[in-house]
Structure formats: C-alpha cells, structure tokens
Amino acid sequence: MIKVAIIGASGYTGVESIEILLRHPEAELTYLTALPEECGHVAETFKQLKGRLDMEIEPLDLDKLSKKADVALCCLPHKVSMGFVPKLLKAGVKVIDFSADYRLKNLDVYEKYYQKHTDPENLAKAVFGLPELFREKIKGVDLVANPGCYPTGALLAIAPLLSKGLIETKGIIVNSVTGVSGGGKNPSPVFHYPNMNENILPYAVGSHRHMPEMEQIASEVAGEAVEILFQPHVGPFDRGILSSVYSDPKKELSQKELSDLYNDFYKDEQFVVVLKSPPAVKNVAKGNYCHVYPTVAKGKVICFSAIDNLIKGASGQAIQNMNIIFGLDETLGIA
Amino acid sequence: MIKVAIIGASGYTGVESIEILLRHPEAELTYLTALPEECGHVAETFKQLKGRLDMEIEPLDLDKLSKKADVALCCLPHKVSMGFVPKLLKAGVKVIDFSADYRLKNLDVYEKYYQKHTDPENLAKAVFGLPELFREKIKGVDLVANPGCYPTGALLAIAPLLSKGLIETKGIIVNSVTGVSGGGKNPSPVFHYPNMNENILPYAVGSHRHMPEMEQIASEVAGEAVEILFQPHVGPFDRGILSSVYSDPKKELSQKELSDLYNDFYKDEQFVVVLKSPPAVKNVAKGNYCHVYPTVAKGKVICFSAIDNLIKGASGQAIQNMNIIFGLDETLGIA
C-alpha cells in the first residue's frame, strides 16, 4: 500500500483527492494537513465524508510527514506551493504539486504571470504530469507538476495535430467554459449563487495564467513555438470544462483523416475517448475521462474537448500520475 | 409624480425597487442612498442598469431627503433600520420599511428574536403592510412595516381559513422553500455557488424570526392566539418562495368549500390568484402575484402558495403599499 499525504487538504482538490483515495485499492490516506485555522475532523470540513473517513486534518509537521507518507499531493495555491515543496521533498516523499509553481520552465514567463520564483532548482527537475504526453518521464520521478485544468483539456484537444505538424502554430484560439468549482472554495461576489446562477461570463481576457502553460507544452509537442489565444469563461454549473479549439490546417483535412489521426494518437489511452460527435461536459463529470471530437468546418479545424476540471483537470490526474510514478496500474482508483 | 427615495439602495431589494420604479408611470426615483463604501454610480453597483438609469448612490443626507422625496423605501437590515426610521419620518417623508423592526407589536417578542428596540414610539404607529389584509389601515399612513417574504406567502395561504375559524389554531405547519436571493447579496460559504447549486437544505429550525411575525398576524386574523411551526429551507434557484401549509380542519371541508372560500376571500384582489392545481414558483417569478391553492388530503387541509420573494415578498409589495398610501391605482408599476 502506498501511503499518501495531502498537503492543503481543506479545498476542493483536497476532497476530490480524498474521495478517489477512498476507492483506491493500493493506496491509503495517512496524513491530511492544512493551515491551522482549517484543521479539525475532516468530516466537519467536508460533511459528505461523514461516516466514511475518520481522520483529522492537522497542521503540517515535516517529521510526521516523513514517517507517515510515501507521496504528498500538494494542493496548495500557486506562489504558496513553492515555499513548501522543497521541504516536502527533503522530508523524503515524492511530490505531486497541483499548483502552477513547477509547470513553467521559463522563469521569466513564470515571474511575469506570478512573482519571483523561489525554487528554481526543483523547477528544473519537475516533470509536467500530463500522462498522455509525458508518461515515460513521469515514471519514478520525485516531483510532478500536475497540469492546470484548462491546459489539460486544451492540450489533449490539439496535441495530435501539433505533433504531426498539421496546423498553423499561430492563430490558435482556445475558447473554454469552466464550471464554478474551478474558482475554488472561497466565497466571492462573482460566485455568490444569485450572481452566478443563470449567468455566463468571460474573464481574464488575454491574461489568464494558463495561456503560457498551454503555449509551453504545445510548443514542446509541436517542436516549434506555438501561439495560443486562450479565452476562459465561467458558466452556471459545478464541474467540467468544455474547450472549443479553433485552428488553421496547413492543408485541407478530411473528417476521416482527422478521426484516424486522433484514434491512432490515443489508441492506447484509457482516459481519452475520441468521439464521433461533439462532447458534453455532463458525460465526463465525476470521472477522469477526456472526451475529444476533432472536426472541420469552413476551412478551420475545430477540436472540442470535455473534462471534469477537478478530476482529470486536477485530483484524478494527480492519482494517475501517482499510479505511474509508483508503477501501479494507471487506472487504479479512477477508472 | 411621487418622488421616491431608496435608503439602503445597494442590495437586492434596492435594485428590485429601482427596476419597478423605472416602469412606474406616476412615481420617480429622486434619491438613492447607501453606506459611504457602497456609494457611486448606480449602474456600477448594478450593471443591469447600464444605459437605463443615470444616478449616483449617495451617503444619506436628511436635508436632501427632505427636499427631494415624498416617500422613502427603507431597505436597511433589521436592527439597523430602527436607528434611521425616526430620522426619516422627522425629515417629513413617509416611510415604507423593509426590515422587521416595525412588524412585531410585542416588544418582548421583538427583543427575544432581535435585540432591544430603540423606537417603540413609531413601532406603535406602524401599520403592517399586507394590503390584502390591511388595506384600509395603510391608506395615508406615515409608516408601513413591509411584511417579511415568508410571512407574506404563508399568511396569504391561510388567512381565509383563519378568518372564518375553520382550522385549529394549534399545530399549523408552514414548510417553505426559498430561492437564494432571500439570503441577500453578501457572499458566504453556504451560498457560494458550488455549495448551493444542486443542493437544498433546511435551516433555522424552530428559530426563524419570521415565525413570530406569522403568528402575530395570523392571530390578529383569527381573533385568537395562533401557533405556527415555521420551517424554512433554501433551494437552488434565484427567486421565489413555495410554502406548503398544513393544518387541521375543525370539521371536514370539501374541495368545493375550500375553493369557494378562497375565491370569495380574494375576489377583489388583483395580486392573489386562486388556482385549481398546485402552484409553481416559476409562474410568479419577477411578478407581484401570489398563487394559492387550497386542498384537502388525508384529513388535513393543505394550502400551497408561491410568490417572488423579492417582489411580492419585498419590493413589489412596498410599491403596492406606496400606491395605496398615496391613493394611486394599486397596480401601478407592478401589474
């Protein structure tokens, strides 16, 4: 049994990770931590765990961590995470970090979108944890940067095209709509029910932090610099991200060519399903699956993808990464 | 034209009142006030007013009020309101108060559920503004206590039965479900979208402040002490209250007797519609109407009512009261 700690267990990705681990046959939750003011019985913080999990959320103690866990899921927010990850690694556990702090390899880009990076050493070693693209690198590694929710959906939608050089690397548009859980657990005027219900809105125009993340990985896949305009929206539902990705094919592509390309690219992937018609977020909610549908329209290639932002876009993918790191069946707990 | 001020214009009942007044042919908004930190252009606070209303929300100035307004809709919260109402009245305007501060005639009851009352003098003069029951008293009065949202729906549901002495005055149960706007504009963990969406929950068990309000008016209608167990719930929708009111008939009542009773009781009422089948909150949303359906089942009388909590349960009823006070057609702005 792999012993798993969750650092920053009091938020949405924390409880999703807990739910998955409760069903995982070869891993066990051994340690839950949070800020002191968020500590207490886990089922008081998350009432859906009542009668299901009898554990305390405790302030982080690195000695305890060292003794109790083989791996830490670090669910801290960006900018905070990099203050803890070096200590977690020193405590001798492997780390799957949910924040953006170890995703952007280019320090200048990180520092433009976030702030000064305080742990460039580990950043250099971290592997971007999108298994469908980087599985081999993830095996056995000490530090995985778990991808952002939007990049997960967008990259799975266009990786096949980019990897084969079939689309222009400029002018790609990623238009995404996320459910409200993507905004986290803290109340705010925008996400107050009477504001968000019956509403949909764009935000972070031209400035979302997931844009450079998408570009970095897309460029790596394409082997050349890729430019993406990413536009997020938030809509009135709990879970899921629908991405509609528009690009220009270098030469005309038929529906059959596209379908063949995607079916081939994802033929060994358990968690990516290539559809023959557009996806719907409800069909991937609460699961680790990504539904993709590539098609052509008016001279453009459009690729749609749907994921659950908290599962394939966060906690499920983290467990998938954990399974890979430790050489387990990749689908344990999340199939 | 009646000149209307809104005191405490920055919340949900404020903007509902504004929306109604924009359509009112014989009233005009002349003054909007709020706490200093909530002041500014009204269309910045309420973006739905952009291009529709060019006014500032200002800190309250009693001289200005005195000069600019004939009537003030006082949308302040309970316990705050009674600090302002005496000053508003002294400024020479009529006041329609949305808070609970002038509803409970029994000071002990008020002080049990709220706090020490600081304006018993005006409390004694205030008229409970449920026009269907107290229209004559409202005409020309200086201070109206606009009813609570739950009491409005519950009282309209059972007033006919109580007024005729047809039900037991003990053991009445009012089971209500409100939309989330009933909780106001301030973000909170319960009303955070990902918590409240796909949810429904009871709250304030045995202790809701609207219970004594219902009992006071029900007793007045019945001519004897009425005991009500009021149980509120909140559900995942913006607007509306559905009340299911259970009571014990003193003698068996037929459906026809009930229908005749209600049709007769409300025969001159524009805003109460007696249905032949159960109501649905969507049919009263955004309007000043109350749909009621009385019926019998298993020896009990059940009366259902549906209102929009922000309109018939607050701002619409306030305008209805304003129309009555000033001798206007009661339906202006709200039909």
Next chain:
Amino acid sequence: MIKVAIIGASGYTGVESIEILLRHPEAELTYLTALPEECGHVAETFKQLKGRLDMEIEPLDLDKLSKKADVALCCLPHKVSMGFVPKLLKAGVKVIDFSADYRLKNLDVYEKYYQKHTDPENLAKAVFGLPELFREKIKGVDLVANPGCYPTGALLAIAPLLSKGLIETKGIIVNSVTGVSGGGKNPSPVFHYPNMNENILPYAVGSHRHMPEMEQIASEVAGEAVEILFQPHVGPFDRGILSSVYSDPKKELSQKELSDLYNDFYKDEQFVVVLKSPPAVKNVAKGNYCHVYPTVAKGKVICFSAIDNLIKGASGQAIQNMNIIFGLDETLGIA
C-alpha cells in the same frame, strides 16, 4: 464473482447500477437487457460509459439470463415488472426488483394505487429491501422488493421514533423535495429544462403511490397502524431527496433523548449518519448514505433526512441488498 444482469438497463437506475457494479470488487456485469428499441451498445445509450464498458444491451432472452447471471436487478417500471419477475425467478436467478410491484403486501392497496396484481404468489414471498430495518430477512432470499426512493428517506427518518412508540401514529407529515432525476428519463413538458429550471412545485397531492408504502412499513415498525400524509415536491436539481418529517411526540422529548435514540438505533449502520445539524442533499449526492437529523421545535418532533434518490433510493440500495443476499461485505461497491 457474482454475475449480475440488469433487466431494463436503459434508464437512470440502470446506468446507476452499472456505474456501481463497475467499481464492485466481487460482482461483474454479465448481461444487460432492454426493450428492443432501446438496445445497442451501452455506451451509445450512456455516453458517460464510453471507454469504460464495452457491452451490448440486448433484448431479454431467459435462457441466456439463466446461463449468464446469478442475480437480476430488475429496473422495469411498476405494473410492467410483475409480468417479468416470475419468469426471471423461474430462470433460476435471484431478483432485486426496483418497481413497486412487490412492495405492498395488501393487494387492495396495491390495486387501488396501481392495477390488478398478476403475481400475488411471489408478492407474498418478497422481502422489503430496506436493510437497516429488515437485514435478517434479506439474507439469502430470492426476491427483494427494493424500496421506493421517498419511503427510504422518510422511513429512515422516523423508524427510531416509531419503533419505540414515542410519537403519535396519526398526523405524521412527510414533506419531501426530490431532484428531477426522480421523474425518470423520458422528456415531458414539466421536466423540460426551461420549465423546471428556477422552479419548485408540489405534485400528486394526497395521492402519491409512495404514501401507502410508507404507511405499510411504518405500521410494521410501530406495531400499529400509522397514518402519514406524504407531500412530494420537485425542485431544480438532479439528485437527492430532502424529507422534512413532522410528528407529535407522545411526551416531551429533549434534544439529547432524540440524539441518543437515533445514535443508538443506527449505531451499527454504515450508511445512516446521525447529524447534529440539518442535512443538505449535496452532502449525500452520488453516495449510498442517508443523513438524518432529529430535533424538536414548538412541541413537534422534526426529523430531516437526505439521500440520493438514485443511489440509496434505488441502485445503491439494490447493490446493498445484493451484497446481503449473497453474504458479502454489505458495503462493497457503495462505500
């Protein structure tokens, strides 16, 4: 491994059962049937199963059933089910029937609410599958009548009180709100999204078929005839039933007495959680748990319960029953 067939697999309870069985370590799905026009690949009917389950839904063939399955989950609608259950039993499989056809022991009552019963012989043998009340009878039995969704929630809410004779057996009111999935998969004007969204409404006043079911079991628990007025409502959410159950205590009960009673009554139950504050349906969604909260208010006892109507109210409870019948750990697949 227990081999499980699902008869009538094309509806909501069918797919919920499938989802649970995919996670069940000691059971395997072997056979899915439906009406001919609903047959085809299961992942075309339920796109959420794409990449997860590669099976056909086929027309029922009793020989095949006999060879392929140890137990059949019969998800057919009431009145249809009793035409099939005798054949399923003859084919040598145990049957867990989701319909109402084997729940009401009194034929007159069944025939008043449904139609002439065509299988009284098996009706007499069927066990009502509410494990928390009838676990011992369920072990090894051939035919379980899986309880209705509303009765599950209501009965778990009041069984402790009835079993100890602490409340009056007349005048009990069960006020419930269900999510829309309770109405099944067939489109209708009421459940059309733009009608049901932002709506809540009562229905089946005094006439819901789950009322006699509640009364039968409540009477069995109480040891005397119990009369219940059950009033269902439907609200704008997918899953869950919140029941607010009002009753009259024979003598005054303290909160402590109530809490002790419930904690004791359910002390060995994995799936019933006694809360110290009101439940919320979101906390039980997607799980087999029932949250109950008994309390006192204004001389009444109020017991709230929350379940997922499709899990504890249908498919989860069926698997719980299956686990009991076959002597497995009761929580397999549903913990």
Next chain:
Amino acid sequence: MIKVAIIGASGYTGVESIEILLRHPEAELTYLTALPEECGHVAETFKQLKGRLDMEIEPLDLDKLSKKADVALCCLPHKVSMGFVPKLLKAGVKVIDFSADYRLKNLDVYEKYYQKHTDPENLAKAVFGLPELFREKIKGVDLVANPGCYPTGALLAIAPLLSKGLIETKGIIVNSVTGVSGGGKNPSPVFHYPNMNENILPYAVGSHRHMPEMEQIASEVAGEAVEILFQPHVGPFDRGILSSVYSDPKKELSQKELSDLYNDFYKDEQFVVVLKSPPAVKNVAKGNYCHVYPTVAKGKVICFSAIDNLIKGASGQAIQNMNIIFGLDETLGIA
C-alpha cells in the same frame, strides 16, 4: 393605440411578446392565434398570465385578423411562416416575422439551409429588422424579418469594426453560448432537465442556419463578402446568449481606438451599451439591451456581446421594430 395580433402565440416568443405588450402604453393585444390543438385560454397555456390577461388563443381567421389588428407578430417556425405571411399581408396588417423565412436574400442560400422558398416576392421586399443597422429602412415598411437571436448578438458585436473596414473579412469566429429557451418549448431528450442541467455542449458544428444570416448582414455592413465560422453551444441557463467574437485586425488597434469606435458607433443607441469590461448574460436577462465589450488580446480583436435571446434576440426586438414602423418612441414597452 396600435392593435397587435400574435400569430403562433403558444410558444416562448409568443408569451414574451405578450408580457411586453402588457406594459406597452401605446399598443394593445387584440388577437392571439395558434394551431387548433394549442388554443384555449391564454392563462392556461401560460400560467404566469393568470389574473393578468383574460384572452383566448384562437385558430387563425384572416377576416378577424383584418378587423382586429394593425400589425401581426408572426411567431411561427421557419418554413411554416412563409405559408402564412402572404395571407397576413393581404389581410392588410403589417407583419413582423420571427422566422428565418424572410431574412436570407439569396434564395440559393435559403434553400440550402431550409427548403424551397414559396414566397420570393415578399422576401424581396422584407427589411432585416436590426434597428441599430437598418432603422431608416424599417420605418413604415410592411414586412420586417426579425433577426435571429445569434445574429443579433454577433452582428452588434462586430458591426463597428466591419463598417470601418478594420478587420479581415475572412477567419472571423463567432463562439456563442445560448440558454436553453433558445431551443423552444418542445420537450426533447437533450433539453430534458436531468440531461441539460450541469451540462454544456456544442452543436450544429459548421452547419447552423444562423451562419449564412450573419454572413449576409456582415457582408452588407462591410461592403464586401465576409466569411464567418459560427459555433453555437447550449448551456444550463434559461436565457441569454454570450458571444465571443474573434477577428484579425488589419492593423494593430489600441484599446482606446476600439472603445472610441464603439462608443461613437453606438452613441445614439438606447439598447446597446459599450462596456469597459466583459459582459455577463445575467445583466441583460429579461431586457432588450445588448452589452458589448471590444478588446484586443494577443494580436486578435475580441468582441464580446450579451443579449437576452428571447427579448433583444426575438420579442423585444420585434416590439422595437413595431415602434419604429409606427413612428412611436422606439423604447416603449421595452425600456
């Protein structure tokens, strides 16, 4: 008073038109028609009208129409409408047609997306009723083709840019999300509450009928052929369309240039509001307003627009057109 008939009054655009006309000070509803099976008291079809409108919906009688109405709002579906409009015109009333039948000037395009056109004569005379672009042509005309909901939002978003020739006329992408009321009143599996709730999905990829409509008007505004890829999605809310329109500027544009352009273009428009930050559909729900926000990001111009699909996208715009045709204040009933 202008006398108004509604032809096909039993659907969503019918009742929205009724609601508006009930508030219109210079128009009165005189005649409501529908298919015989949809006739009856209007408040039985639309229970929200109970106590508010006492009229029958009747089968269409052209003589009656001729006597009772000055103008007919024709709310029939496309392909049906062109069978009626010639008769309505012959009956001597002006017609505002909600269908697509009189919008596409190019018969080949119409017949590709719909079917053979049976009324080319009136098609030639019809004016496209987008007042912000074609106000002068609408005045006094006999037949207005009321624009589609999606084209209204998309065209208002990009008209200023196209009219000044500032963007490339190829490669424009209109990514829109509509509320479910856009799909009409008929129940269907997709719009069944438990399917559509918590869901969002693209549809009609590359083939939506509003695409050629957008292209026709955009080309007219630009003075050259414009090519648009229009991708609709449907999300879990009742009302509203959010459009995110991506285009390539011919030369770099600053935020200030864009803002100035839009503010100038719409400076005399009551119903178009140019925002300084992204719009939200909730802010335009239930109103005739269009909120637009033009901006630049990563070398693209993005223009967002939000409308209520049933008001500015249908019934409100029809009344706006009616007001213009008859020389009334354009905002009557809809401000």
